[in-house]
Ligand SMILES: Nc1ncnc2c1ncn2[C@@H]1O[C@H](COP(=O)(O)OP(=O)(O)OP(=O)(O)O)[C@@H](O)[C@H]1O
């Protein structure tokens with residue numbers, strides 16, 4: 518018995534493709550001028566039969582040339598020109614569709630390959646005895662999965678660009694699931710207007726959000742039962758002569774940065790990754806301070822960054 522998948526593949530391949538507009542115009546180009554010629558001949562012959570003496574033969578010849586030959590020829594040329602225009606558009610559309618399919622396929626494969634790398638590292642992690650090595654492997658797995666999530670959204674979303682609000686939701690939720698302690702209630706709110714980024718910038722953005730949220734969970738919420746993280750994303754309106762920028766705030770309700778925290782001196786690998794990605798890949802600026810959520814009196818850590826959208 519055939520599987521339903523094979524059947525549906527056969528059904529799809531058996532379904533005739535709808536005729537393209539250019540093919541319909543080509544058919545009209547063959548039929549309409551001939552039909553017009555036949556009509557004119559019919560009219561002229563009928564008129565000659567009914568009023569044989571009315572027209573001078575020369576007049577008849579001129580009329581026949583004009584309406585019987587000229588009009589169908591003009592119609593043929595016009596339809597041929599329209600057909601060429603439509604064919605050119607169809608070809609351009611076909612090429613764009615092929616590029617889109619290839620891009621989607623590429624993003625899909627990149628995501629799968631990254632997933633495989635993450636799985637291999639997870640196997641390594643299961644064998645590791647040293648807690649330090651295990652922590653490093655866990656961090657690497659989360660970072661690789663974050664890049665995979667960015668590529669997955671690039672596949673699902675508008676081709677080649679992804680909405681970073683959705684990306685921030687996905688990445689922060691992944692980090693929460695991977696790192697929140699059992700029994701801890703962590704609420705993450707992501708708000709903002711849709712901002713679209715291309716593949717490289719979207720990946721950098723995803724990694725930054727992953728590091729910032731991971732830091733909150735690891736340092737800010739180490740010993741708390743309840744915590745809130747607010748991620749806000751905003752974009753400038755495009756103004757003449759000014760570059761459009763995106764502004765991102767990641768604010769938590771945790772214990773905050775310790776007294777005398779120095780962003781340069783105290784940065785570990787996580788914050789160095791954050792700074793490098795924001796400055797190099799996003800051409801932006803980054804700051805980390807203590808701040809408060811609007812409706813909460815406690816001071817937590819507040820990371821802010823902005824970058825141009827062009
Ligand atoms: N949200 C936060 N709340 C409190 N302290 C923070 C927060 N984010 C960062 N820090 C402080 O900044 C330091 C550096 O963070 P960073 O991410 O660079 O390194 P790490 O988290 O210690 O290690 P890793 O390289 O695994 O990320 C942390 O050790 C912590 O003291």
Ligand SMILES: [Mg+2]
Nearest residue numbers: 731732787788
């Ligand atoms: Mg960190």
